[in-house]
Amino acid sequence: MDTPLMHGANNLDSHWMPFTPNRDFKKHAQFVSSASGMYYYTTNGHRLLDGIAGLWCVNAGHSHPKIVEAIQKQAAQLDFASSFGLGHPLAFDYANRLTSIAPEGLDHVFFTNSGSEAADTALKMALAYHHARGEGQRMRIIGRQRGYHGVGFGGLSAAGMGPHKKQFGMLLPGAAHMPHTHDPARNAFSRGQPQHGAEIADALEQMLQTYDPSTVAAVIVEPVAGSTGVLVPPIGYLERLREICSHNGILLILDEVVTGFGRLGRPFAADRFGVTPDLLMIAKGMTSGAVPMGGVIASGNIYETLTSSAAPGAVEFAHGYTYSGHPLAAAAGLAALDVYLSEGLFEHAAAVEPVWQDCAHRLRGLPGVVDIRNLGLLAGIELGADVASGKLLAKKVHDFCFEKGVLVRPVANTIVLSPPLIVSQAEIETIFETIAGVLKEL
Numbered sequence: 001m002d003t004p005l006m007h008g009a010n011n012l013d014s015h016w017m018p019f020t021p022n023r024d025f026k027k028h029a030q031f032v033s034s035a036s037g038m039y040y041y042t043t044n045g046h047r048l049l050d051g052i053a054g055l056w057c058v059n060a061g062h063s064h065p066k067i068v069e070a071i072q073k074q075a076a077q078l079d080f081a082s083s084f085g086l087g088h089p090l091a092f093d094y095a096n097r098l099t100s101i102a103p104e105g106l107d108h109v110f111f112t113n114s115g116s117e118a119a120d121t122a123l124k125m126a127l128a129y130h131h132a133r134g135e136g137q138r139m140r141i142i143g144r145q146r147g148y149h150g151v152g153f154g155g156l157s158a159a160g161m162g163p164h165k166k167q168f169g170m171l172l173p174g175a176a177h178m179p180h181t182h183d184p185a186r187n188a189f190s191r192g193q194p195q196h197g198a199e200i201a202d203a204l205e206q207m208l209q210t211y212d213p214s215t216v217a218a219v220i221v222e223p224v225a226g227s228t229g230v231l232v233p234p235i236g237y238l239e240r241l242r243e244i245c246s247h248n249g250i251l252l253i254l255d256e257v258v259t260g261f262g263r264l265g266r267p268f269a270a271d272r273f274g275v276t277p278d279l280l281m282i283a284k285g286m287t288s289g290a291v292p293m294g295g296v297i298a299s300g301n302i303y304e305t306l307t308s309s310a311a312p313g314a315v316e317f318a319h320g321y322t323y324s325g326h327p328l329a330a331a332a333g334l335a336a337l338d339v340y341l342s343e344g345l346f347e348h349a350a351a352v353e354p355v356w357q358d359c360a361h362r363l364r365g366l367p368g369v370v371d372i373r374n375l376g377l378l379a380g381i382e383l384g385a386d387v388a389s390g391k392l393l394a395k396k397v398h399d400f401c402f403e404k405g406v407l408v409r410p411v412a413n414t415i416v417l418s419p420p421l422i423v424s425q426a427e428i429e430t431i432f433e434t435i436a437g438v439l440k441e442l
């Protein structure tokens with residue numbers, strides 16, 4: 001295929017793009033070819049203010065010089081080392097650094113290469129943990145409607161987004177789903193956590209009556225549901241889930257792939273909400289998006305139970321990836337963490353949150369806006385009287401904002417926003433004023 005819009009790629013045929021309407025894209029292709037700080041640059045010289053941190057991941061801003069340098073040095077020193085029975089120091093150093101910022105009690109890191117792999121790893125850890133304790137009958141996984149945990153069979157089974165599942169058959173048996181927490185009738189235009197809905201967590205109790213707690217291995221949720229359009233948990237909801245899980249011997253997995261690494265103004269959402277999971281999933285912001293990496297931070301209890309139940313000399317957890325703890329990713333992760341801490345980016349995110357919230361809520365009353373949700377440096381702007389019209393409008397808002405130099409992300413009928421944590425007050429204003437201008441124009 002050869003189109004005048006290609007701007008730099010010679011041929012668009014071979015790349016089968018993920019989560020993209022390929023035929024449409026290839027007719028109207030848009031490319032970015034470089035990035036720095038808060039901005040992308042397209043191949044035709046257009047500058048784009050990045051309102052979504054790449055894909056919820058570039059928390060330190062694009063091509064941060066310290067992260068770039070760390071990757072370059074590491075590539076020259078040790079390109080690859082397997083972590084299957086052979087160590088390289090960086091993976092250990094990085095795991096130690098991660099546990100030093102993780103919530104108390106979460107002290108062992110298993111490295112993966114993505115959030116999807118983190119989901120499958122956490123679910124397998126939960127099953128293996130119960131198996132090791134002689135409770136192998138705990139096989140059921142409980143997720144939530146509208147949840148997103150990547151695209152592996154495990155994470156997809158626990159997730160609750162129908163359109164992602166319909167092509168793929170039965171998925172894992174034994175996955176069940178709690179209701180989502182979106183309640184616009186009571187909570188529309190909440191600033192921060194909604195007041196109403198803690199009791200939605202009680203649906204878990206009811207499910208335990210249906211299935212019996214002794215069959216349930218884990219509950220998995222995103223603290224703030226991201227990909228479904230930024231659903232902020234009602235006050236008290238996560239605390240209630242934690243209580244029910246603890247009471248019934250069920251592991252709580254928090255998927256912090258989006259919320260980790262300062263997105264909510266603290267290292268993890270677990271810190272912000274004061275709710276500590278048994279397994280905490282990470283990815284994206286780990287390396288500020290510069291090298292693929294994910295992981296699961298597990299409690300000491302899970303690690304000890306699994307390791308001590310295996311025969312001496314045996315592999316305790318039959319799981320791992322060729323690239324688990326990859327040297328380039330570990331180097332990028334260490335550098336990103338240094339940047340986050342030395343530049344105070346988590347604190348900066350917390351400091352600009354009130355500006356972010358105010359600017360977001362100024363869109364209230366504009367044509368098409370039916371709800372605005374925010375927490376930390378996350379926002380969701382729901383559009384349209386119904387999902388179908390909202391979806392069309394969200395796509396148009398994206399296209400018009402792109403033309404005006406601001407990158408936003410449409411997911412179904414919602415515009416989601418999650419800028420790099422370095423975002424300034426002026427850039428926050430630009431993002432929301434651009435969206436406001438486009439909504440008025442449309």
Ligand SMILES: Cc1ncc(COP(=O)(O)O)c(C=O)c1O
Binds near residue numbers: 257283
């Ligand atoms: C909450 C959450 N979990 C898991 C994933 C999957 O991560 P990845 O795309 O790296 O596999 C995502 C990706 O957006 C996510 O938002």
